[in-house]
Each structure stands twice: as structure tokens, then as C-alpha cells.
Amino acid sequence: MPKYTLKEKVLFGSIHINMKKLEKELQGKTVLITGASSGIGERIAYLLADTESHLILVARREEKLSVMKEDIEKRAAQVSIFRADLRNHEEMERLLAFLHTFPQGLDMVVNNAGISIRRSIFESLDRFHDFTRTMAINYFAPVQLLLSIIPLLQKNKGQIINISTINMWMIPFPYWAAYQASKSAFDTWFRSTEPELNATGISTTTIYLPLVRTPMILPTASYRSTPAMSPVHAASIIAKSMYTKRRTYTPWWLVFAQWGSILFRSVWQRLAPAGLRKKGDNK
Known part of the structure; x- marks a missing residue:
């Protein structure tokens, strides 16, 4: 576990992963991770490296994915990589076609790819693309992805793990209109579809995370001194949900x-x- 300040220790506590249960759960299974080349996605990929699973890592940075594949395959897991910007229609279509080449289907999807933006509404008056690009990756991309691969998950009674934010449960904050609207849109979509997915045997989990110290928060100077969860800790929460099948995770506070x-x-x-x-x- 990472080194935390006293405040961070109180806020985030500790987490224990039963590696035997995780390894048993993932043995022979195929796990898709989006946004896999940095932050939480990268940490979860390395955390699963000692399981006998097949990891499909998707991100925009092919060079980084190649390095990860080489590192992880020195251990137990097998790795397939696919470079794609999920906002790009053609690249998304190629990814979906690739995923449908696996006759065994999919067992788990970690919906982790996303973008964050902090900007005053008055600085966005001539930047409508701030909203379209945020919705594209945080809402439309995971919806399109899941609509295509739900049959692959249904085949194996798989699991969808959505990485969300605690902001879904609190008063919206100024400067975060684009980000919070896009995350809320997918959170609502996912919660609405859960009963239907669960009825077919697909498990659903939403991880509502606090601020996590990833490259995504670096542009916001005020966050440098704000308590934040480590990507390793966040990845551990996600990994644990793979064998507990817990429906939601939220911080205790x-x-x-x-x-x-x-x-x-x-x-x-x-x-x-x-x-x-x-x-x-x-x-």
C-alpha cells in the first residue's frame, strides 16, 4: 500500500485482497480494461498480472501498452493490446470487431477510460467541444461498447465494473459542469440497465471513487495538496470486487x-x- 498522510489514512483506510480467491476467480477468464495505459487502468492490469487470465488492454498509447504487455507476460497472465481512441467512431468499430473475434466471449469489463475537465462556464462560451468531447468518452463510448459486447458477457454470465466518482452523490461543484454531467449520464444509464443485465446473469458493480492521484488531476493545481487515494489502492478495490461481486463501493464517509x-x-x-x-x- 502507498504512503499516506494521517488524513488520507483516516479517509481511505486499508484494503486486503485475498489473492487466492482472486486467482481462482480469474483463472482462464478474459478481462477487458479500458484506459489501461496509465493511472488506475495501468495499476489494475499489473495487479492482475499474477492471475492466469487473459487481459485485453485498450488505450490510445500503443507504445505504453506494448511495454505493459512485455512486463505482464513475464508473469502469469496473457495480454492482448488494442490501440484505440474510443471517441473515434472508426477506431471504436475496429475495437468492437476485434472483441467479437474471441469465441469464448468476455468475462469481465472494467470501464475505466475517461476524461476530466475543470473550467468555468464563462471560459467555455466558445468551447462547445469541451462538452462534446467529455460526453464522447465518459458517456457515449461506454454505452456503445457495452451495447455491442453485452451478448459476449451474457454468454459467460460475466461482470461489468464501472469506475465512477463520489460526485454522483453530492451537490455539483462549479467549474465541473462538463465532467459531472457526463459521469452522471453514464451512471444513470448503468443503474437503469442493471436490473435487465442482472436478470440475464451479468453482475454489475459501480466503484464510486474519491479523488485519485492520477495524471488526469495534474492540470488542477489545487489538487496537489488535497488528500487523494493512490491508484494502487483504487486498483485493489476494483480487484476485490471481481471475486466479491459487490454491487457498489463508496468511501465510509x-x-x-x-x-x-x-x-x-x-x-x-x-x-x-x-x-x-x-x-x-x-x-
């Missing part, structure tokens, strides 16, 4: 944040604009 969002909503709506005006005056 999220329930208090949810109650705060309900009880103090009106206070937030009064104070937030004043705080933003003051911040603007200090620029």
Missing part, C-alpha cells in the same frame, strides 16, 4: 457528505456565488 449535501443545499446555493465573486475580485 460518503454518507455524511450526502447528508450535508441535502441539509446545507440552500446554504451552499447562497454562499457559493458570493465565494466565487470574492475569488474573482482577488484576481
